[in-house]
Amino acid sequence: MSLKLLTIVAAAALALTACESSQQNTGATTGTTQTTTAAPSGPVAGSQEALTQQVGDRIFFDFDKSDIRADQRGTVDKLAAWLKQNPSVQLTIEGNCDERGTREYNLALGERRANAVQEYLVARGVNASRLKTISYGKERPAVLGSTEYAWAQNRRDQFVVR
Amino acid sequence: MPYVASSPLTTAPLTPRLRAPARSLGRTLGRAVAGVALLLTAAVLTVGGAGSAQAQLNVDITKGFVDPMPIAVSDFQPARPELAQTGIDIAGVVGNDLASSGLFKTIEKSAFLQTSQELQNGPRYGDWRAIGAQALVSGSVDLQADGRMRVEFRLWDVLAEQQMTGLAYMTTPSNWRRIAHIISDAIYQRLTGEEGYFDTRIVYISESGPQNRRIKRLAIMDQDGANHQFLTDGSNLVLTPRFSPTTQEITYLAYVNDTPRVYLFNLNTGQQEVLGDFPGMTFAPRFSPDGNRVIFSMARAGNSDIYTMDLRTRKVERLTDNPAIDTSASFSPDGSRIVFNSDRGGSQQLYVMNADGSNVQRISFGEGRYATPVWSPRGDLIAFTRMNQGTFYIGVMAPDGSGERMLSSGFLVEGPTWAPNGRVLAYFRQDPADSNGKVTSKLYTIDLTGFNERKVQTPLDASDPAWSPLIP
Structure with missing residues (x-):
């Protein structure tokens, strides 16, 4: 069991490294262009595309957990800053789970995960009235298949600009 | 002669x-x-x-x-x-x-x-x-x-x-x-010498499409698969339907305008209405044995607790108040007790409490996690889903937690429902998805002794079965 969990965590970490580094690259580029001159083809400020490029549109969780992982905190911190830079943005935080749990419990777990980020953002000064949470339980996987990799990618909060 | x-x-x-x-x-x-x-x-x-x-x-x-x-x-x-x-x-x-x-x-x-x-x-x-x-x-x-x-x-x-x-x-x-x-x-x-269960229906969720674009529709059929009909068109996500024990009514979860709430569906009129007006997600509904109340979970600020609502007076009662997840509540047939799922002890387990929320006792102690408890209409057993070491099981135990035994297992078996005579269970079995997100999910029945597992024929994929009482 512990061995399997280790594998899951390792797979998740790997996936994350790959995911984050690519996002950070694009994020950094966009960030630079924004501070200097308006990019001719950059995303509209405060748009979903801008969020995805500049912050990342999701964070990941450990199996059956809803606390924000240390390696995910950076994304949520960036999200808090981004929301302050874009004060008109209304954000929905969608909580999701992998398929390795039962439906009703996963609805509750997804709600917990969405709420974890909401509370974190509010603690960092984001007005709660701009935030909304929804849980999709195990109903909205992002990555297809029934593999440890897919499950690690599907245990996530997704950030959606309303 | x-x-x-x-x-x-x-x-x-x-x-x-x-x-x-x-x-x-x-x-x-x-x-x-x-x-x-x-x-x-x-x-x-x-x-x-x-x-x-x-x-x-x-x-x-x-x-x-x-x-x-x-x-x-x-x-x-x-x-x-x-x-x-x-x-x-x-x-x-x-x-x-x-x-x-x-x-x-x-x-x-x-x-x-x-x-x-x-x-x-x-x-x-x-x-x-x-x-x-x-x-x-x-x-x-x-x-x-x-x-x-x-x-x-x-x-x-x-x-x-x-x-x-x-x-x-x-x-x-x-x-x-x-x-x-x-x-x-x-x-x-x-x-x-036992009451039959053939003049009954099964309401369930019909599924089609790949994992990430799954279309889910409320559907109903006779227990033998005949007279199949869809009750919703798939435009809203619907989950976990349950039959009223006394009326031709179903309670279920629907995401209408991205707002997950418990609904009621009247099979005679086709009318559906949201259950009450609640500030958070309501889910995991079930009728009380007399059909007059719905027991459900509501999530507030990330925390899920169990509530009941009287369908006539609209009076809402909160039964659990715990920072843990409390969900999947099911009444005993005499209405005096409730079995539910909670992770208050650190992982998902089954608990029994009095109908007023008092005297909470844990009843599951085996390895792994337990979920979706359903009290038998005979009162003698509680069916559940159990997860251990990557395998899912459908099992039964006595309401005091004794006599636990597994009836079926697989990659994912979930959501048992009792035939009205308490001798047969239905549940769903989902196979691992392939890399294109193609997934198969079907309904099965099995008798209480763990023999005679049978697939129930449905036009599309299927999950979340709920058996009706004997049709009045």
Whole structure:
């Protein structure tokens, strides 16, 4: 069991490294262009595309957990800053789970995960009235298949600009 | 033994008014289809003089694996030629019902030595013994002057050479399938001593499409898969439907305008309404045994607790107040206790509490995690989903947590529901998805002893089954 969990965590970490580094690259580029001159083809400020490029549109969780992982905190911190830079943005935080749990419990777990980020953002000064949470339980996987990799990618909060 | 043809000694009106299943509710959620009131009457048929004799033929369904009892179901003899197909169809449904229980083995019609016509004068027992039948079902079908159909059947003990039971029913001809199920229930009850479960329906979630674009629709069918119909069009995500134990009503979860809330669906009118006005996600609904309340979970600020709402007074009561996840609540059949799922001890386990929320006690102690507890309508057992080391199980235990045993297992088996007699369970089984997100999910039934696992045929994929009570 512990061995399997280790594998899951390792797979998740790997996936994350790959995911984050690519996002950070694009994020950094966009960030630079924004501070200097308006990019001719950059995303509209405060748009979903801008969020995805500049912050990342999701964070990941450990199996059956809803606390924000240390390696995910950076994304949520960036999200808090981004929301302050874009004060008109209304954000929905969608909580999701992998398929390795039962439906009703996963609805509750997804709600917990969405709420974890909401509370974190509010603690960092984001007005709660701009935030909304929804849980999709195990109903909205992002990555297809029934593999440890897919499950690690599907245990996530997704950030959606309303 | 003289056979007194159609001589009802007593007439007993069963249920005076029946509602037919609402059909073709169409693509809109709210379109109403009025149920058609049907008159159904039953008459007890007995054989003069021999009716009270106690037969020896019995099936013990508590033993675990039993040798299925060989039973012959003769075509129901038509009183006029145009009823011939109906007579064949009724016998087919009865035979299929009995065989699906795993307790009976139907004998091929081609082996029969006595015709259904000849059977109307009583069985030649030797002919039925010769082909190995222990029980025999004969019947007939006729049309009355008023247009109603009269269906009668008799159950015979071939070895003791006597009639075990006989009943006649009056109904509209389109209702023949229900009559067949009612006859199956009467036969099952006479031979097992347990109430039948064939005149029932199953509501479930029909699924199609890849994992990430799964279309889910509320659907309903007879327990044998017949009379299938979709109740919603798939535009809203719907989950976890449950039947009212007393009315033709379903409670379920729907995401309408991205707002997950518990809804009620009236099968007679097609009308649906949201359950109350709550500030957070409401989910995991179930009816109370008297049908007057819905027990459900509500999430507030990331925390899920259990509530009830009285459907008449709209009064809401909060039953748990704990920072843990409390969900999947199910009443005991006497309404005095509630079993639910909670991770208050650190992982998902099953707990029982009094109906007012007091005296919470953990009842699951095996390895792994436990979920989706459902109290049997008999009160003696709680069915659940268990997860351990990457395998999912459907199991049962006594309400005090003793006598736990697993009935089925797989990559993902989930969501048991009880047949109204508490002897058979339905659940769904999902296979691992491939890299294109193609996933298969089907409904299965299994009897309480863990034998006779059977797939329920559905037009598309299926999950979240909920068995109806016996149709009133």
